[in-house]
Amino acid sequence: MALISCAVGGGFGAVETVAMEVGNILPSEQLAYHVDETPNSINGDYSGYIEVRDLPHGVRYKIRGGKDSWLPAWSKAGDLFFTSYTTVSPVDDVDIYQIKARVSRPQDITNNEGFEGNLSISPDGEFLAFTSDRNNQSNYDLYIMSLQTYDVVQITEGLEVSQNISWSPNGKMIAFEGFIPTGSPHSLYIQSIDGGSPILVADDFDFGNSGIGISWSPDSRKLAATIARYTSDDDNHFGNIYVFDMYKLLSEGRDEGEKITTGYYDQAPIWNKDGSSIVYVTQNSLLMGIMDLKTVDVATRHVTAITQGQFTFIVNPSFIKDNSEIMFSGVFAGSHNSAIFKLNPVSGQIQQMSPDNKFANMPAYWQTK
Numbered sequence: 001m002a003l004i005s006c007a008v009g010g011g012f013g014a015v016e017t018v019a020m021e022v023g024n025i026l027p028s029e030q031l032a033y034h035v036d037e038t039p040n041s042i043n044g045d046y047s048g049y050i051e052v053r054d055l056p057h058g059v060r061y062k063i064r065g066g067k068d069s070w071l072p073a074w075s076k077a078g079d080l081f082f083t084s085y086t087t088v089s090p091v092d093d094v095d096i097y098q099i100k101a102r103v104s105r106p107q108d109i110t111n112n113e114g115f116e117g118n119l120s121i122s123p124d125g126e127f128l129a130f131t132s133d134r135n136n137q138s139n140y141d142l143y144i145m146s147l148q149t150y151d152v153v154q155i156t157e158g159l160e161v162s163q164n165i166s167w168s169p170n171g172k173m174i175a176f177e178g179f180i181p182t183g184s185p186h187s188l189y190i191q192s193i194d195g196g197s198p199i200l201v202a203d204d205f206d207f208g209n210s211g212i213g214i215s216w217s218p219d220s221r222k223l224a225a226t227i228a229r230y231t232s233d234d235d236n237h238f239g240n241i242y243v244f245d246m247y248k249l250l251s252e253g254r255d256e257g258e259k260i261t262t263g264y265y266d267q268a269p270i271w272n273k274d275g276s277s278i279v280y281v282t283q284n285s286l287l288m289g290i291m292d293l294k295t296v297d298v299a300t301r302h303v304t305a306i307t308q309g310q311f312t313f314i315v316n317p318s319f320i321k322d323n324s325e326i327m328f329s330g331v332f333a334g335s336h337n338s339a340i341f342k343l344n345p346v347s348g349q350i351q352q353m354s355p356d357n358k359f360a361n362m363p364a365y366w367q368t369k
Helices: 246-252
Strands: 004-007 015-024 029-036 047-056 058-063 069-074 081-087 091-101 117-120 126-133 141-146 153-154 160-167 174-180 189-194 199-202 213-217 222-227 240-245 265-271 277-283 291-297 303-305 311-320 327-330 339-341 351-352 358-368
Touching: 029 069, 029 081, 029 339, 047 069, 058 081, 058 189, 069 117, 069 358, 081 117, 091 117, 117 160, 126 160, 141 160, 160 213, 189 222, 199 222, 199 240, 213 265, 222 265, 222 291, 240 246, 240 265, 240 277, 265 311, 277 311, 291 311, 291 327, 311 358, 327 358
Parallel strands: 339 358
Antiparallel strands: 004 015, 015 058, 029 047, 029 358, 047 058, 069 081, 081 091, 117 126, 126 141, 141 153, 160 174, 174 189, 189 199, 213 222, 222 240, 265 277, 277 291, 291 303, 311 327, 327 339, 339 351
């Protein structure tokens, strides 16, 4: 294999890869994550890049944008997507880039003035959902791009779509966080990719601070989300995990959902592979500043702790390796540095996956099937 570097564009907005291993054999496991760098002392903006690890061979390379490159995501085929600033003057221009498997050169696939980001790739790897203000500079709408033709279709109009975007496993629906720009609360919607109007799921959605607050069951029949729903007999002041039934929602037009956790602040749900339980992040009400991973049995509501107070912050959890491990970014208690970790939920063994000297978050894992 050859060690190469390449760049796209020029000046401050260039996107480049440095020390990237390129060859005919795609690594069997790859881990991408965002690395924050020192804040700009002049304007307070953060800069950063994406670091990618070829796990079997121990090779690392990085993808750097002008001010920042973030939100890495892998397609089923091993293509890497990310969001990056391409210009900073006179107006920030944010685009989505693709690095095709076995190809080192990033390609700007949105190439449009304004903001385009918050990307999410369909389960079959054929489509890319993202938000953009291309048709309305004061509003972010939801778009879908074909990754075969790169044609783009606008899905929503007039509804501000925020950062939480999640495809159903069958690829037929997208759940997202949105609100009406006139001042409505953040709400949870589902949208058919075939068109039609978005369907309101809940108008008390809590996007949380631990990553995507939406998760589909493996059969696409249920949707778990963080909901901030307060009642007079409820001491919780933040959010809990609720499960919504898609059949009831689509046939009756409304489902109040079932509350399956009762913690102080429960967020970032992820379903296990058979749909029987959900792993989530919870904040300890007695030990403020401590966050844990827990799992709840959807049928019995029985909760089991996975971590035991080791972390002050946990974000972006996801299952990897056929649900045998959990990957997340977190901050160990007593530390101020965010790192990428993987956890065996059975043994409790935790392994750090990013260097100590880098502030790493937004992990994205890919493995050959």
